[in-house]
Amino acid sequence: MSAPSKSRENILERVRAATKTVALPPAELAAAFASIPRDYIRRGGMTVTACHERFIERLREYDAEVVETTEEELPATIAAQLAGSGKHTFVAPAGLPAAWQAEGFEWKLDGGLSAAEIEKAEGVVTAAFCGVADSGTIVLHHSATEGRRVITLLPDWHLCVVYASQVVETLPEYFDRCGQTPGLATYISGPSATADIEMTRIKGVHGPRFLHVVLVRDSGQ
Amino acid sequence: MSQGVYHPVLDPAKARPFPEAVLPVLRNPQLRKNVAHAIDVIQAKRGKLVVEKTDWQALRTAGAAIRTHALENLGAYLTQFEERCTAAGGVVHWAADAAEARQIILNLLREENASEVIKIKTMTSAEIQLNPFLEAAGVRTYETDLAEIILQLGEDEPSHIVVPALHVNRAQVREIFARRMGLKDLSDDPRELTNAARNYLRRKFLDIPTAISGANFLVAETGSVVVVESEGNGRMCLTLPRTMITLAGIEKVLPRFQDLEVMLQVLARSATGERMNPYTSIWTGVTPGDGPQKFHVVLLDNGRSSILAKKTERQTLKCIRCAxxxxxxxxxxxxxxxxxxxxxxxxxxxxxxxxxxxxxxxxxxxxxxxxxxxxxxxxxxxxxxxxxxxxxxxxxxxxxxxxxxxxFDPMYLGLRIANLIFSRAWIFHTAQFFGRIGLGVFTRKDGWIHSLPSVGGKWTQTRDLRGLPKQTFHGWWAARAAKPSGEAK
Incomplete structure (x- = not known):
């Protein structure tokens, strides 16, 4: 076995030799990348309402529960969802709005909770960065309102609040919204699932078995 | 558990030639039924979702162009990935071959004093036969993907890169789980079997502080790693341990973060017939307070750079392992x-x-x-x-x-003779004359040849060959020209 640094040089040398006739000088790389044909659909053509309906339909198709509400009704809707879950202990990301933390339930505010503590909680409530209608996807960038990755993983029940203005029709539209690239991101499309045994889709293997989405209509809609 | 048991069946250096290896399978109706069922389900789902995507061909074109561009400029993108990943707190290692990759990973595990490790499904680790190596070195490996658990506990091998246990049916899974997890009363309901796997692994996720993953993509622009999965076992391994080791082929690099908008649209649809896999995780080096605080990437060559050197073969490395x-x-x-x-x-x-x-x-x-x-x-x-x-x-x-x-191999000898025969018209006609007599010996009354000796038998053992017609084309043509009406029989 050669020393690690030597392998690095050897591999890069072999790669460079192998691509000698096709590799571009660094100055031309960006232009070549820009000329890659991208004739796929970037912006969807749906009306806002149709786009939201598509988002809800696709989420439901993958076994997520969806309810719609308004900004004014949001705290009450969250409270009703929590009550309906039959669960009592919930994790809240550090930045979760106080109004979302309904009374009558036990809240564990995540300021670096241990995995064991999070695992004891029955559910979690978070915001989202974006929703993608085409694939029924919830995007988390793990900001203060979306929480650390672990809190949306260990509890069995996840309630995610998505604002209608956050919903885009196509995946490329989400990438356009990113601005700065996220260091951490999780895309969730329906609850944890497997089809490893005879291709039978089973909901809930290791991640949350229940995904609830509250879609908040913007005023005037 | 005895995962140290080594299965040479999937080691290309030791495997039997395909025509031989295939015989036991073709004689196993249960296995063929299991495989055909799984494939029919995926194919039907994929077909529906691809039709739904009106820009499918444009996505394919873009996907192909992005991968080609990445490979043609792999040196630049690999070093960019290394630089960005390192800046974000990751440690990048380079492995020229399987042996070096295994040793790097073992050394990292020794530094962590790890006697156990949890794993996300990675075909690259199977390629370098990592599990038997680690087991032999005293590190117990726990596969966490449901299909991989079935295979690991059943001492079986993957037969598909996305659904590795598709050749095993529910009754067989029940038998394996009941035996290896000590669950006598387990039924063969996939729901119950899945639940057994969940319970089996839950504590391991929480207790074992070191994990190994593969990578679906590496992003050069950001130094990020992308893993797509369905069950959440990947997220468990990526989030709970202290130390994460990712093994990735050098070809997995994408130029930019935004390229995922193409890859993620085609990958799940092609792989499992879903619009999007349930979970996609993207992380960049180390994030304080969130996930493993030590992160290593092992970049594996193991023959890839030699594939890269050849113009026609280079495209092999575009593969995104969708199956x-x-x-x-x-x-x-x-x-x-x-x-x-x-x-x-x-x-x-x-x-x-x-x-x-x-x-x-x-x-x-x-x-x-x-x-x-x-x-x-x-x-x-x-x-x-x-x-x-x-x-x-x-x-x-x-x-x-x-x-x-x-x-003097009959086939190569035959081909050399054929080469000679086709080189001159007179040799061809002479050979034709004798050939007709020769083949006539083997032609039965029904006009078919059912069996030929030597290399010709390779054809006739699976299908019949029609005997030569009474008249050659040249003969027919000459006869036709001789008749004034131009009509020949």
């Missing part, structure tokens, strides 16, 4: 994956495996195809697999021809 080609392949549908003698079965395996072996092993695989082209048609990054198959076939033939023992 659409094996699901579409009429050969794979009949044989399943084990006959390919590699962790990469099906059409992509038929071109990737012999090349990873530098054409020293697995030379029968490029012939395990009808060249129907279904693999090319479904490939989301447009790898022209039939083109590469043909190129590799010619290399295998040239290799064989040079072997001294082949000088």
């Amino acid at each position: 659409a080609c094996m699901n579409a392949c009429p050969v794979y549908r009949q044989t399943g994956g084990h006959a390919y003698g590699s962790v990469y079965p099906g059409p992509i395996g038929a071109i990737l495996t012999p090349q990873l072996m530098q054409m020293h092993h697995a030379q029968t695989l490029p012939f395990a195809s009808s060249l129907c082209g279904a693999c090319y048609e479904v490939c989301p990054v447009k790898i022209n697999i039939p083109e590469v198959l043909l190129e590799l076939r010619s290399q295998v033939v040239n290799q064989e021809r040079r072997e001294a023992g082949r000088l």
